[in-house]
Amino acid sequence: MTRLARITWLLLLSSGLLAVGASAQVDITVTRTVVQRIPIAVVGLRASGGSDLAAQALSVLVSDLEFSTVFEVLPPSFMPFNPREVRLGEEEKVLASLNHLKVQAMVVAELTQRGKDLTLEGRVYNVSRGVFLGGKRYFGEVTAIRSMVHRLADEVVLRLTGERGVASTRIAYASADKGATELYLMDYDGYNPTLATGNRSINLSPRFSPDGKLLAYTSYRDGNPDLYLLNLESGRRDKVSALPGLNIAPGWSPTGQWLALSLSKDGGTNLYLMRPTGGDLRRLTNGYAISVSPSFSPTGRQIVFTSDRGGSPQVYMMDLEGTNLQRLTFQGEYNASARWSPRGDKIAFASNRSGGFQIYLMNPNGTGIQQLTTVGANEDPAWSPDGRHLVFTSSRTGKKDIHVMHADGSEQKRLTQSSKSFAPDWSP
Amino acid sequence: MLRGREAREQQWTGGRFWGPILIVGAALLLTGCPKKPEVAGGPGAAGGPGAEKVTPAKPITEAPVQPGARPTDEGPLKDVFFDFDKAVIREDGKQALNEDIQWLKANPTARTMIEGHCDERGTNEYNLALGDRRARAARDYLVAGGIDAKRISTISYGEERPFVLGHDEAAWKWNRRDHFVVQK
Numbered sequence: 001m002t003r004l005a006r007i008t009w010l011l012l013l014s015s016g017l018l019a020v021g022a023s024a025q026v027d028i029t030v031t032r033t034v035v036q037r038i039p040i041a042v043v044g045l046r047a048s049g050g051s052d053l054a055a056q057a058l059s060v061l062v063s064d065l066e067f068s069t070v071f072e073v074l075p076p077s078f079m080p081f082n083p084r085e086v087r088l089g090e091e092e093k094v095l096a097s098l099n100h101l102k103v104q105a106m107v108v109a110e111l112t113q114r115g116k117d118l119t120l121e122g123r124v125y126n127v128s129r130g131v132f133l134g135g136k137r138y139f140g141e142v143t144a145i146r147s148m149v150h151r152l153a154d155e156v157v158l159r160l161t162g163e164r165g166v167a168s169t170r171i172a173y174a175s176a177d178k179g180a181t182e183l184y185l186m187d188y189d190g191y192n193p194t195l196a197t198g199n200r201s202i203n204l205s206p207r208f209s210p211d212g213k214l215l216a217y218t219s220y221r222d223g224n225p226d227l228y229l230l231n232l233e234s235g236r237r238d239k240v241s242a243l244p245g246l247n248i249a250p251g252w253s254p255t256g257q258w259l260a261l262s263l264s265k266d267g268g269t270n271l272y273l274m275r276p277t278g279g280d281l282r283r284l285t286n287g288y289a290i291s292v293s294p295s296f297s298p299t300g301r302q303i304v305f306t307s308d309r310g311g312s313p314q315v316y317m318m319d320l321e322g323t324n325l326q327r328l329t330f331q332g333e334y335n336a337s338a339r340w341s342p343r344g345d346k347i348a349f350a351s352n353r354s355g356g357f358q359i360y361l362m363n364p365n366g367t368g369i370q371q372l373t374t375v376g377a378n379e380d381p382a383w384s385p386d387g388r389h390l391v392f393t394s395s396r397t398g399k400k401d402i403h404v405m406h407a408d409g410s411e412q413k414r415l416t417q418s419s420k421s422f423a424p425d426w427s428p
Numbered sequence: 429m430l431r432g433r434e435a436r437e438q439q440w441t442g443g444r445f446w447g448p449i450l451i452v453g454a455a456l457l458l459t460g461c462p463k464k465p466e467v468a469g470g471p472g473a474a475g476g477p478g479a480e481k482v483t484p485a486k487p488i489t490e491a492p493v494q495p496g497a498r499p500t501d502e503g504p505l506k507d508v509f510f511d512f513d514k515a516v517i518r519e520d521g522k523q524a525l526n527e528d529i530q531w532l533k534a535n536p537t538a539r540t541m542i543e544g545h546c547d548e549r550g551t552n553e554y555n556l557a558l559g560d561r562r563a564r565a566a567r568d569y570l571v572a573g574g575i576d577a578k579r580i581s582t583i584s585y586g587e588e589r590p591f592v593l594g595h596d597e598a599a600w601k602w603n604r605r606d607h608f609v610v611q612k
Contacts, residue, residue, distance in 0.1 A: 176588075181588060202585070202588050202589070204552060204553075204556075204588070205552070205553060218556075223583075224583065225556065225583075225584070245560060245582075245584075246556055246557065246560055246584060248553055248556050248557075249553040249556075262553070262557065264557065264560045264584075267564070269556075269557035269560060269561070290554060290557040290558065290561065292551075292553045292554050292556075292557050293551065293553045293554070306551065306553070306554055308513075308554075312513070313513075313550065313551075313554055334513075334550060336550070336551045336554055337551050337553075350551065379551060380551070380552075422552070423552060
């Protein structure tokens, strides 16, 4: 054969041998595409008095910054000084050595406690340019320490990316206990679960309004699945749809001016639009098929939903007026729970195409299907408001609990320990 | 919406005064229903295990019962069972409904609530709609059989109120049903 061919064969053979050799010795982990994280140093939060509040604040701040996927927090051992001892007012002294370590950002924080009152101050720096970007001071009670640190973390993300972080957000979910299913709210990291309903009946499908002030949900408290709105600030509850049959599966338009929901009053379970007051009811789908689980695109122009009009539950898309109906999923017998990313570029959904239910992403035209979960049964995906993360239900531990992961499927972790929690939604 | 194995707790924690009757009722249910008409029905009846013949050819299946699972008491009206993701009335369902029609005609003041239920597979929201469809299917059959529609109400519980807790077909098939509750 020609010289070139011989060389090519040699190269192929040797690389093939190398690959074989490599796989025989090393476990090759498939890494997903990693976006470059900004290296950040967290300094300050010096322990004072006998309390470990500063240590707690540090731990929460580091977790928040890491989870954001924006930052990679520099381990303290890498710094040639003790980061804990850096005081507010002295932080500029360490900028040079941090820059030397190729750190690009720094947050310095200090906690002051007076009795039950706590002050947290944080300042954010662009290390590469040695420039102060901004700072905030938070006042609150000691019991609010986690919330205060979450706010600081969001401020850091905002200063460095121009986008607000999600550390101050909450997750609503349903949890079954002793024959009732109640709704709960918890911090985005699983802390501080609080009861949102308490009517000892079945409560389902919590959905935050786009301004975060209202929670829509279905409740059987009056003996029928009716739609309610809970005002999260005032605690006031309104029953906004109590038509005969089902009033279920609410989905908010991005402006909060419309609720899409499924009603069975006319035979068949069809999608309707309604004002959050309950008025202005408009029908979107017709017939005796089932249409449920509406999710608006961030432009508000389209809705994805689940329907069995084609014979099995599949994901469909239509315009807001109910026109231009298209089927998006064609593989697998059950595709459902579609949720449109706030960024507009992806739709998350649950599918049993690979056997059990898993969570997938697809482009809004149905192409580019990516599988995100593989372990256990996984369903009910919901996006974080920045579109970087997903919360979902997983039974991988044997029982249903709320889990989170990043939008590329990485770092999946459990948030609840209840063993019967499901149907999460993420606040704005 | 789960598959996969689950450690089964075989213990029945008591505390319910009609517990033994339930166990008997459940055993009868598992051995006879839905193909055989029940000789002893419901918690009010005094029938014991001696009243029901167990067909030797058919193995007895078990499914775990735990606190939180609903009792399977059927009352005087027979429940109707369904195939996965279907609301079509099977032959055995028609038999049950025909008997229900007879009972309702014989008790003209009685009303019934039909509860539509699903097994845990599939999404909660879709299953609410499927349960609704199952309840309406039974209602339509009763109405076609001459029962006044005003005597029938329907409600769907989707997968939210299973009768048998478990993560395989042995449990699932008991949850895909219309459950009839008599309202006097």
